[in-house]
Amino acid sequence: MKLLWMILLLSISWSLKADNIFIEAESFDNKGGWVLDNQSMKQMGSSYLLAHGLGIPVKNASTKFQIENKGKYRIWVRTRNWVKKWDQTAAPGRFKVLLNGKALEKTFGTEKAEWHWQNGGIITLKAGENKIELQDLTGFDGRCDAVFLTSDMNMLLPDSGNELADFRRNMSEEPIIPEDGGEYDLVVVGGGIAGCCAAISAARLGCKVALIQNRPVLGGNNSSEVRVGLSGLITQQPYPQLGNLVDELGPVGYWNDWEAQQDTSSLRSKQIMKILRQEPARKIHNAGPFFIYEDNKKLELLQNEKNLNLFLNTQAVDVQTKGNKIIAIIGKNIESGKEYIFKGQLFSDCTGDGEIGFLAGADYRMGRESKAETGELRAPLIADQLVMGTSVQWYAEDTQDISVFPNCPWAIQFNDTTCIPITRGDWDWEVGLNDNQITEIESIRDYALRAIYGNWDFLKNKSKMKEQFARKKLTWVAYIGGKRESRRLMGDLVLREQDILNNIQYEDATFTTTWGIDLHYPKPIPGIKEAPFLSYCDVQDIKPYAVPYRCLYSRNIENLFMAGRNISVTHIALGTVRVMRTGGMMGEVVGMAASLCKKHCTNPRYIYLKYLSELKTLMKRGIGKPGFPEAGNIN
Structure with missing residues (x-):
């Protein structure tokens, strides 16, 4: 097989001397109504364009390209029939390809369930400038990864794996060596609430920081793309200044009445309740209008932060390690495909999926631990792969x-x-x-x-x-x-259900979690034979609990922090720490610890072993602007 692929690569190299045009759909000059999807970039090899029109065809995406020689070309389109795994006949994601205004006879997105190159037949192109368009026919999530035109009628095209990656690189002539993205004290990967807070916290304390985010907007689940409200109380004992930074990112919206009534600051509660009365739309916690998630506010805060470099639309695709340390992150722009290398002394995995830790070889868990392993009341007798969805x-x-x-x-x-x-x-x-x-x-x-x-x-x-x-x-x-849940990276301490319920006090207590231990399970609907698409929650109330610092760094990757839903907890304990205001406070603590690592030329573990008192001082002081900023003079 390896020999066959070497022969194929040689044929590709020879074909590069002929007429080949490789166009990544995500790099189209005009995306029209198509949207950019990179959620499965690691699995299928690329981001792609999605015609997400809710049953109404979206506007054409288009781009122009040059060819030297007029002639006949075979056209290939990498796509898939996204419902074929469930249905043998339908193809709701159909689209046409137009060349110089004329639609090809073939309809795309109609064949295989998996990503593949669909043969579009033979076409004639003029020398000079040509225009290609994607014409959505249904509005039901047609998708296009790339278009390839070649004068070699017999060229073989790889569909997946390393062969496809090599093909992309050869055909797009991407440089093998990534471009220099800079060298930093702290590289934060993941621009959700936890990652934003980690980056700002470290930057304000004197670290040179890079924040790498794989979407065009910040906020993660709290962005207008996903629209999950911020939950969890902040500014709690023993460190009531933790959480002020979270307020800077999104203080006014996303509150519900219960959270406002439970808040420990009476002035703050009054401010929140008055805002909710004045702007009823803000009482829609999840799935609300886009404006209440304030994407631009988050962006402006990060862009205006001294010592912080922001890299949007950049997917972390690989890491470079030396021993048990990360030395660099390789990031790839999800539109241009250009790769960058970000070197650092410290790294924070705020990806949610624990992707950086996974690539670096960090210890991790997925699914539910057994009762015998953790001693938790709600753990199953036998470990399994059930997660919150x-x-x-x-x-x-x-x-x-x-x-x-x-x-x-x-x-x-x-x-x-x-x-x-x-x-x-x-x-x-x-x-x-x-x-x-x-x-x-x-x-x-x-x-x-x-x-x-x-x-x-x-x-x-x-x-x-x-x-x-x-x-x-x-x-x-x-x-x-x-x-809600995927990989959890293991730290020097793995928080368990009984730690929280029994209020076990650890000397390295940091941010406080207040959300109940909220676990989700599938909820079948009688009469529907297909897999459940609804869930129900099972919540164990808790008293506010301060989570140990040792849950915020990897136990086997020397210079790796984590913040967000991928910290060192069991599946059961994740039920309380996973909400985003709580994650934001984790980020604040990580940024503080990173600044101490820089100051003492040490790693995250030694902050616990030698400099815990200094971390406590920073947590008492806080890093955010106190007083619910942006609430103005509401009384």
């Missing part, structure tokens, strides 16, 4: 005129007994609890889309209540999934 939220809005929605025979099928007559899908539209949330994320998200579209199709077109839904339009459906 991915939410794909959505909502519909009222319209003046009757709104139509296409029939979706390829989606999950409902009837008057099984349908869910609502206009907003919240956190409990949760899928993939029995699947691998990293390697199967595209399929997990797609399954959620089949549930949402199928339910809405029935409500609009077939149900006894269809008159009630006639003037309601499906307005927003997330295409970036909101994950």
Whole structure:
């Protein structure tokens, strides 16, 4: 097999001298209504364009390219039929390719379930400038990874793995050596609330910081792409200054009445309650209008921070290590494909998936530990791979005129007994609890889309209540999934359920978790034979609990911190620390510890062993602006 591929590479190298045009769809000059999806970039080799139109075809994506010689070319399009694993006949993600304004005879996105090169036939191109367009036909999530045109009619194209990666690099002529992205005291990977707080905290304490985020917006699950509200109380004992930085990122919105009433600061509670009364939209915690998630506010805060360099649209694809230390991160721009190398003394994995730790060889866990291993009351007798899943939220809005929605025979099928007559899908539209949330994320998200579209199709077109839904339009459906759990990186201490319930006090207590131990499980619907797409929660109330610092760094990668849902906890304990305000406080502590590592030329473990008193001093002082900034003079 290896010899065959070497022969193929030689043929590719020879073909480079001929006429080959390789175009990554994500690099199109004009993306039209298509959106950029990189959730499964590690698994399928690239980001891609997605026609996410909610049943209405999106505007064409287009780009121009030059060729030297007029002539005949074979065109290949890398795509997939995203519902084929569930349906043998339908192809809702259909699209056409237009060359110089003329549509090819072939319709794409209709064949295999897996990503593959679909043969578009032979076409004739003119010398000079040509234009290619992607024309969505359905609005139902057609997808295109790349287009390849070649004058070699017999060229073989690889579909996956290292062979495909080599093919991409050869055809796009990407440089083998990544471009220098700089050298830093701390490299933070992941621009959710935890990562943003870690980066700002370290920068304000004198560290030179790089923050690498794989999307065009910051906030992670709290961005307008996912729309999960911030939960968990901040500014708690024993370090009531922790959390002020979280307030700078998003203080006004995302509160619900209960959280405001429980807040320990009476002035702050009054401020929050008044804002909620003045702006009722902010009481929509999840799946709300985009503006309440304040993407621009987060961006401005990070961009204006001294000592901090922000790299958006950059996916961390590899790490370089020396012994048990990380020395650099390799990042790849999800639009241009250009690679960068970010060197650092310290690194913080805020990816949620523990991707940096995984690539570096850090110890990690996935799924549920057994009761024998952890001694936890709610742990199963036998360890398994059940995790909390991915939410794909959505909502519909009222319209003046009757709104139509296409029939979706390829989606999950409902009837008057099984349908869910609502206009907003919240956190409990949760899928993939029995699947691998990293390697199967595209399929997990797609399954959620089949549930949402199928339910809405029935409500609009077939149900006894269809008159009630006639003037309601499906307005927003997330295409970036909101994950809760995947890898957890193991630290010197692994927090357990009984630590929290028995209020075990550790000398290295840091941020305080207040959310109940909130675990999610699949919720089947009687009458639907397909896998569950809803979940239910089982919550154990807790008293506020200060989590040990030793949960925030890797036990076997010497210079790796972590903050967010991938810290060192059991599956059960994750139920309380995973919410985002709590994660933001983790980031604040990580930034403080990183500054002490720089000051003493040491690693995260030695902050616990030798400099814990200095960390406590920083936590008492805090790094954020106190007083609920942006609430103004509300009394």
